[in-house]
Amino acid sequence: MHKNTKEMTELILKAKEKAIKETSHEPEPEFTKPISWPITCTVGPGLEGAIACETKIGYVNGAKGWLIYRGYNIFDLCAYSTFEEVAFLLLHGELPTLSQLNVFKKKLVQYGHIPLTKRRLMSFPVERMNAMAALRLGTTFMRQEFTDVESQEYINDTVKIISADEDSIPMETKPMGEKHAIYEFDEKKLLEMKIRDNLQHATGIESCHHLVAGVSSLVAAIARIKVGRLPIEPHPDLSFASNFIYMMTGKVPSPIEERIMDISLILHADHGMNASTFASMVVASTLSDIYLSVGAGIAALQGPLHGGANEAVIAMLKEIGSVENTKTWFEKACAKKQKIMGFGHRVYKAYDPRARVLAPLAKYMSRKNDEGKKLFKIAEQLEKEVLRTLGKEKKIFPNVDFYSGIVYTCLGIDSEFFTPIFAASRVSGWTARVQEYLLNNRIFRPRAMYLGQFDKGYISVKNR
Ligand SMILES: CC(C)(COP(=O)(O)OP(=O)(O)OC[C@H]1O[C@@H](n2cnc3c(N)ncnc32)[C@H](O)[C@@H]1OP(=O)(O)O)[C@@H](O)C(=O)NCCC(=O)NCCS
Numbered sequence: 001m002h003k004n005t006k007e008m009t010e011l012i013l014k015a016k017e018k019a020i021k022e023t024s025h026e027p028e029p030e031f032t033k034p035i036s037w038p039i040t041c042t043v044g045p046g047l048e049g050a051i052a053c054e055t056k057i058g059y060v061n062g063a064k065g066w067l068i069y070r071g072y073n074i075f076d077l078c079a080y081s082t083f084e085e086v087a088f089l090l091l092h093g094e095l096p097t098l099s100q101l102n103v104f105k106k107k108l109v110q111y112g113h114i115p116l117t118k119r120r121l122m123s124f125p126v127e128r129m130n131a132m133a134a135l136r137l138g139t140t141f142m143r144q145e146f147t148d149v150e151s152q153e154y155i156n157d158t159v160k161i162i163s164a165d166e167d168s169i170p171m172e173t174k175p176m177g178e179k180h181a182i183y184e185f186d187e188k189k190l191l192e193m194k195i196r197d198n199l200q201h202a203t204g205i206e207s208c209h210h211l212v213a214g215v216s217s218l219v220a221a222i223a224r225i226k227v228g229r230l231p232i233e234p235h236p237d238l239s240f241a242s243n244f245i246y247m248m249t250g251k252v253p254s255p256i257e258e259r260i261m262d263i264s265l266i267l268h269a270d271h272g273m274n275a276s277t278f279a280s281m282v283v284a285s286t287l288s289d290i291y292l293s294v295g296a297g298i299a300a301l302q303g304p305l306h307g308g309a310n311e312a313v314i315a316m317l318k319e320i321g322s323v324e325n326t327k328t329w330f331e332k333a334c335a336k337k338q339k340i341m342g343f344g345h346r347v348y349k350a351y352d353p354r355a356r357v358l359a360p361l362a363k364y365m366s367r368k369n370d371e372g373k374k375l376f377k378i379a380e381q382l383e384k385e386v387l388r389t390l391g392k393e394k395k396i397f398p399n400v401d402f403y404s405g406i407v408y409t410c411l412g413i414d415s416e417f418f419t420p421i422f423a424a425s426r427v428s429g430w431t432a433r434v435q436e437y438l439l440n441n442r443i444f445r446p447r448a449m450y451l452g453q454f455d456k457g458y459i460s461v462k463n464r
Contacts, residue, residue, distance in 0.1 A: 005259040009079050011360040012263070015353075016075035019065060023350050026063040048346060052273055052444070053281075057090060057432050060272040065350030065397075069270055070094070078357050083240045083265040083425065084108060087212050090270055090432040091205065104209075109243065111213035112234040117141040118221045126225045131420050132302040136295045138218035142210065143291030207290045208431035215294070216240070216424040220247030223417050241265055244424065245411065257411055260365055264407060267354045267400060268422050270429030272347065276300035276307065280430040281437050282444045290434055297430040298423050304341070307426070309401035310418040313342040314409065317375045317382070326381040334389070342402030343386050349395040358403035359383075365410035372410035379406060 035054065043050045059068040067074040070089050077086055081095075088096045088104050096104055120141040126134045213234075221231035224247075232247045241262035245253040253261070271277070279300035284293040301307035320329045333340060345352060362379070366372030383398055390396040405418050413421070 004255050008256070008259055008263070008361060008364065011364060012075055012079040012357055015356040015360060016073070016079070019075065019351070019353055019356055023064040023066070026350065029061065029063055031061075032059065046346070047446070050446075052278070053437060053440075055433065055436060056093070057436055058270040058272060058429070060347050062345070062347035062349050065348055065353050065356070067271070067353050074267065074353050075357065078263045078266050081266060083262050083269070083428075086266045086269050087240075087428040090428050091208055091212075091435065105240070106236075107209055108213040108240055109234045109236050109238075111210045112217035112243065112247075114142060114214050114217055115233070117144075117214065117218065118231045120144065121218070121221065122225060122231075126222055127228070130302070131219075131222050131226070131416050132298055132308075132423070134222045135215065135218055135420050135423060136298045138222070139211065139215065139291055139295050139298065142214050142218075143289065205435065208435060211290065211294050211431055212428050215427045216244045217247060219417065219420040219424045220244060222420065223248045223414070224250075226416075244421075248417070249412065253411075256365075260361060260407055261411065263357065263361065264404060264421070265425040267357060268404075268425035270426070270432065271400075274306065275303075276426060277430055277433050280434055284434040284438060285441055285443045287441070290431060293434050294427055294430055297426065301423055301426065302419060307401075307419045307422040309341050309399070310405045310408075310422065311415045313379075313401055314375065314405040314415045314418070316341045317378045317406075320378050320382065323377050323381045326378055327385055330382060330385040340382070340386055340390070340396075342405075343390065343398055344394075344396045345399045348397065348399065351397045352399045354400035355398040355402055358400065358407060359398070362403040362406040362410070365407055369410040372406055375406050375409060379403065 031051075035051070039051055041049055041051050057070060060066075061068070069077060069086065070093060072081075072089070072095075081089075084105050085095055085101060087108075088101065117138060121134065121138050124134070124137065129137075217231075217234060224231050229250070232250060234243045235246055235252075238246055238252065239258060239262070242253055242258040244265075245251070245257060245261055273281075276297040280293040280297035283296040284290065304312045320326050330340070362372070362376055366376040379402065383402070386396060386398075404422075405415060408418050408421065409415070
């Protein structure tokens with residue numbers, strides 16, 4: 001780990017200490033014991049309290065405010081790990097050995113190379129599309145590469161495909177430290193990668209790896225297309241987090257910028273049976289494929305009650321405008337029974353551990369960024385107002401989305417890309433959980449209570 005990032009590690013470990021001190025006395029909820037189906041549980045609207053399946057992937061302890069991935073607490077993973085390790089952990093069950101990690105890292109760079117998909121995407125008016133809608137479309141095109149692979153004509157004809165690429169839209173690359181961007185399709189590189197040898201089906205672990213790499217590559221491409229730039233391909237020497245920023249901005253980030261992105265990706269990777277994970281699993285349970293399942297996850301994540309909240313938080317902080325106006329704004333919002341974006345959670349009735357990590361890091365990042373600093377000060381004040389009132393009355397605390405947007409603002413990322421960044425990380429959780437569920441699949445099929453009428457006689461249209 002770079003010496004400049006040591007301070008960040010210390011902030012995370014301090015947040016861990018605080019979390020343990022404040023919440024370890026809370027009782028363990030009854031969600032960690034083996035069950036035999038069918039089970040009886042109390043279900044509220046929105047499936048609150050419903051147990052849908054068993055899992056070994058991750059656990060959210062809402063009473064204590066703890067988040068666990070495969071046995072490891074989130075604070076330790078943020079302090080010591082990287083996104084590549086965490087994605088491997090979620091998908092494979094164990095942290096990788098050094099050689100497994102090196103292979104995995106290389107694969108993520110290779111699989112992030114999706115020129116066909118990006119070319120298809122660029123034939124759409126991406127600049128006028130919602131970034132999440134464009135991302136969803138992009139994952140459908142990633143699946144389309146398989147459809148092509150499935151056809152005999154395609155399988156032994158990689159060279160032909162590359163020449164088709166050459167005739168069309170190029171990629172912007174700066175792979176070996178050249179002073180300026182080069183616009184090209186690198187034929188040799190594509191051939192060396194032999195990606196398609198591994199990707200024969202739209203299911204299986206290789207597709208999960210393909211998606212984990214491809215979604216970030218797509219997010220970055222969409223960010224560039226939207227500002228009239230050409231997509232950049234992943235750089236073989238950069239980490240996942242560094243590559244992500246590099247592909248978005250064209251600049252190799254500093255160790256601090258790389259580390260904060262890495263931590264943010266780790267924090268967003270998995271979170272129990274949240275709406276987007278559930279959406280992915282519902283689609284997968286029909287034996288639809290993993291690409292379409294991930295597309296469903298992206299669609300669900302887009303909404304402001306879920307992943308879209310991080311963008312809404314920044315809009316809200318800008319609307320508040322100043323620390324002095326925060327109290328008045330908050331009182332008016334409460335009087336209108338308005339939801340305060342970035343607060344509250346279905347499961348957490350304690351401080352969200354992801355917000356515990358991101359709050360001090362947002363402060364750290366904003367110390368040299370005027371816009372970030374202004375937003376952070378308002379956020380800090382708003383948190384005080386909420387904790388003093390809703391916190392005490394309803395156990396409403398900041399969630400992951402409250403501080404993440406400030407961190408991204410400090411990285412110079414436009415708010416439209418906050419939720420796509422969330423998707424670039426959460427795709428690891430979606431794919432891991434889909435893979436696990438498919439081992440013991442049963443199609444999801446809840447029931448609704450019918451409150452409509454019976455026995456109505458049919459009246460022909462002319463008599464209605
Ligand atoms: C996350 C969220 C969707 C959870 O929803 P939920 O479990 O269905 O909880 P409810 O909406 O039923 O809220 C329960 C109570 O807390 C209140 N509440 C919940 N979140 C609130 C918020 N952000 N601001 C103000 N009040 C809130 C509700 O008004 C409700 O009060 P009531 O019982 O007096 O009617 C909800 O807290 C929310 O909309 N938060 C803002 C959006 C957000 O930040 N989403 C990101 C989640 S990671």
